[in-house]
Amino acid sequence: MNYTQKFLFITLLLSSGLAYGQLTEDPEDRRDQGRDPLRTQTPEGRPLPFVQRLRFGGGINGFRFGNPFSIGVSPVIAYQATERMIVGIGGNYTYTRYKGYTNTGATVPLQTYNQYGGRAFVMYEFIPSILPNLYLHGEIENSTVDIKFDQTGQKLSDGLTSPLVGVTYSQPISRRFGVNLTALYNLNYNDNNLARTIYGSPFVLRLSFF
Structure with a gap:
């Protein structure tokens, strides 16, 4: 695997991890914003x-x-x-x-x-x-x-x-x-x-x- 392929592979992994984190984001993350987690919504306001x-x-x-x-x-x-x-x-x-x-x-x-x-x-x-x-x-x-x-x-x-x-x-x-x-x-x-x-x-x- 050359350097270009390695770079593309690492970029793909990082992008996948970021996308997965966004999809599975939990209302507990609101604690980082100084607010209690919502019980029925995501931090973006979408229904759970x-x-x-x-x-x-x-x-x-x-x-x-x-x-x-x-x-x-x-x-x-x-x-x-x-x-x-x-x-x-x-x-x-x-x-x-x-x-x-x-x-x-x-x-x-x-x-x-x-x-x-x-x-x-x-x-x-x-x-x-x-x-x-x-x-x-x-x-x-x-x-x-x-x-x-x-x-x-x-x-x-x-x-x-x-x-x-x-x-x-x-x-x-x-x-x-x-x-x-x-x-x-x-x-x-x-x-x-x-x-x-x-x-x-x-x-x-x-x-x-x-």
Whole structure:
């Protein structure tokens, strides 16, 4: 390869790299200009593609050791609809096991709960100039609980649909990921066995990541 060919080859590489950088430019680059990155636009003002507005994550919920033992997962898919609004859907599954005691003090399986469901939510950043990243939060959650009485083999199933309202504070880690602390109030909470089984109280606290 002579000098002319080498020069053309290096020029081509540099040009390709520059073009690729322009095509993949991220709103995080706005930080170099002293401004926060936009959530739905490129630095040039073009709308971000649908995929780049999506967030994926979730959390672990209902975690308890001992009696009862409980653990749950709650995956989330969220979409940055506007600069201040996030909409999304999520699922949840929680496994809970209760044990009883015999006359000799030994533990035996007593009840097993399988709780599962889904939710749709919307979050709106309502006072960004005063408290950035604080969102009004509303959602509809549907939950079903399957209960098995281990000693008799009897099974029961019931469900509950609940509207929840409250606030979420989101601490961004990157443009498409953050730590979210949510406090909600269940508008459909009744002090009955099913509501106590699913929620425990009308107040719902969550820690999630998306």
